[in-house]
Amino acid sequence: MADQPQSAAPAASAKNSFADQALTVVRRFAPGVEKIEKLARLSGGASQETWSLTVLASGAPQRMILRRAPAGLPVVEKISLETEAALMQAAEKAGVPSPHVHYVVRPEDDFGRGFFMSHVEGEALGRKIVRDEMFAAVRPKLARQAGEILARIHAIDPAGLPELPRVKPAEEIATLFQNYRRWSDPRPVFELAFRWLSGRMPPADAQLRLVHGDFRNGNMLVRPDGVAAVLDWELAHVGDPMRDLGWICTGAWRYSVIDKPVGGFGERADLIAGYEAAGGAKVDPEVLRFWETLGSLRWGVMCIGMGFRAKQSDRPVEMSMIARRTSENEIDLLRLLAPRGA
Numbered sequence: 001m002a003d004q005p006q007s008a009a010p011a012a013s014a015k016n017s018f019a020d021q022a023l024t025v026v027r028r029f030a031p032g033v034e035k036i037e038k039l040a041r042l043s044g045g046a047s048q049e050t051w052s053l054t055v056l057a058s059g060a061p062q063r064m065i066l067r068r069a070p071a072g073l074p075v076v077e078k079i080s081l082e083t084e085a086a087l088m089q090a091a092e093k094a095g096v097p098s099p100h101v102h103y104v105v106r107p108e109d110d111f112g113r114g115f116f117m118s119h120v121e122g123e124a125l126g127r128k129i130v131r132d133e134m135f136a137a138v139r140p141k142l143a144r145q146a147g148e149i150l151a152r153i154h155a156i157d158p159a160g161l162p163e164l165p166r167v168k169p170a171e172e173i174a175t176l177f178q179n180y181r182r183w184s185d186p187r188p189v190f191e192l193a194f195r196w197l198s199g200r201m202p203p204a205d206a207q208l209r210l211v212h213g214d215f216r217n218g219n220m221l222v223r224p225d226g227v228a229a230v231l232d233w234e235l236a237h238v239g240d241p242m243r244d245l246g247w248i249c250t251g252a253w254r255y256s257v258i259d260k261p262v263g264g265f266g267e268r269a270d271l272i273a274g275y276e277a278a279g280g281a282k283v284d285p286e287v288l289r290f291w292e293t294l295g296s297l298r299w300g301v302m303c304i305g306m307g308f309r310a311k312q313s314d315r316p317v318e319m320s321m322i323a324r325r326t327s328e329n330e331i332d333l334l335r336l337l338a339p340r341g342a
Helices: 012-029 081-093 139-154 169-183 188-198 242-248 268-277 285-310 316-323 326-337
Strands: 035-041 049-057 060-068 101-104 114-118 209-211 220-223 226-230 237-239
Touching (some): 012 035, 012 049, 012 101, 060 081, 139 226, 139 268, 169 188, 188 285, 188 326, 242 268, 268 285, 285 316, 285 326
Antiparallel strands (some): 035 049, 049 060, 209 237
């Protein structure tokens, strides 16, 4: 996986204590485990902890991942870890490539909140997926695979899931506009994009489905034979399923391979063909254009927000590096807003 162990290790006594606690919980779902080795916190994940560990049972090692809420710190969650685990279980059952959730931590475990899942080998770094030679043979197939996976996700009945946020495009655009005006002076391209989107809302009767919310290159583990797992369900909600198709086409997730609109590796036609062949609804290209445009605008406003926060932070460099990409979104938006045939 793309995450790497952090170089700084906790004090030995604390580390041993945490390892002992983790072993006790692991034995609740795998009684034969003898010990835990190579317990290390990974660097990825801003809001939740992610740990890598190897469990040994009868001498056979098995790698696992622990997703856990930070101990003693308030966490702003889009959805709870318990809901995230339930979504992954439903996705696996629906045929979506997904890590297997072994166990969801319970209050009586006295181990905080989180869940243990299987470790899946694969590459998550988007820039490697679109450029490295080891993925050259599979890249032309990834857009269709992405469409097939999204069709399976959207076929999952939200009624059988924990309660999720409901997101309507008009409400999202209104919130984006408020944040944009709070964080920035007016910018002509953004003003045009907001006006364009407001006049082209998708049909109000669009069927609401489970939406992954952040399905893109960078949130999929990819191997030379295809997509191995879908990650990061924190933004899942009930809404228009076309949002997921538009988001993976958003320019930011092409990693500078601008002529491959689907994740920097494929074509929209292949994405749509895979989606419809796997049971997804018929895709209207203009509705897909709406969601791709909203995706670019959403990421652009997020970049502006990073610049706003950088002015108030004692560590402004990282935020400023993202903020400078605002202009890239303006270029993407101009391409999307140009009259067809121009």
